Amino acid sequence: MDPDVRVHIWKITETEEALAKGISLTPHCQERYEGMKSELHRRGFLSIRHLMALEGYTDHDLYYDTLGKPHLRDGSYISITHSYNFTGIIVSNHIPAGIDIEKQREKILKIAHKFTPVSEYNPIKDPIQLRRKLTVVWCGKESLYKINSTVGLSFLKNIDIRDFGLxxxxxxxxxxxxxxTSFFDIHFLEFEGSTCAFALQLRSDASEEYLIPNKKTDP
Known part of the structure; x- marks a missing residue:
């Protein structure tokens, strides 16, 4: 992966009080933080600020656009994710990047038709394997959406993930x-029943790379 791109993942085990130490929030983020009813959400919010600190940033280096997308004031790219007891960020100096973490849940089997052509996955008979694969697809599409958060962008109609082996x-x-058409390189990993995918935008003439078939090992 490009050395100018860094990914950090945090497993939230600390108390809210411990995570709050040393963290200074902007008035906007302080208001968001105080409005969170879930303690887990507040702890996740604070843990992300610790991840930013690993990159030398504070909350004051961050701002959000009208669609809620985070940006860094120095012009680097950042994307943020939080799912249950995991949070993550991706920071990229020059390449648009997005990240998403999701817990692998049975629910995805019921909603898959809303974000991907489910007929493509009919050969997969093992429900656990199907759940894992669909979660990768969802995380991949979510990470692309975070890069290009355009109003009206449809996961089902406008975003495509090339088939892959787990x-x-x-x-x-x-x-x-x-x-x-924009093309993206997507990396993914699985841990403790969760899936993380992060995407990097490829150059505009990357169509040939996209069309090279993957070597699959899944049925």
Whole structure:
């Protein structure tokens, strides 16, 4: 992976009081923090600020646009994710990047038709394997959406993830919207019943890379 791209993942085990130590929030983020009813959400919010500190940033280096997308004031790219007891960030000096973590849940089998053509996964008969694969697809699409959070962008109609084997830990994806196509490199990993995917935007002429077939090992 590009050395100018860094990924950090935090497992939340600390108390809210411990996580709050040494953290200074902007008025906007302080208001968001105080409005969170869930303690786990507050702990996740604070843990992300510790992850930012690993990159030399404070909350004051961060701002959000009108769609709620985070940005760094120095022009580097950042994406943030929180799922249950895990949080994560990706920071990229030059390449647009996105990250998502999701818990692997049975629910994804019921909602898959809303974000991907489910007929493509009919050959997978093992429900656990299907759940794992669909979670990668969801995380991949979510990470692409975080890069290009355009109003009207549809996971089902506008974002495509190229097929992959679960042992590959990598695939590619594209966003096709308003006659324009963008290509992305996607990495994924699984841990403690969760899935993380992070995406990096490829150069504009990367269509040939996207079309190279993956070597699959899944049925």
């Amino acid at each position: 042992d590959q830990l990598r695939t590619t994806g594209l966003i096709h919207l308003n006659g324009n």
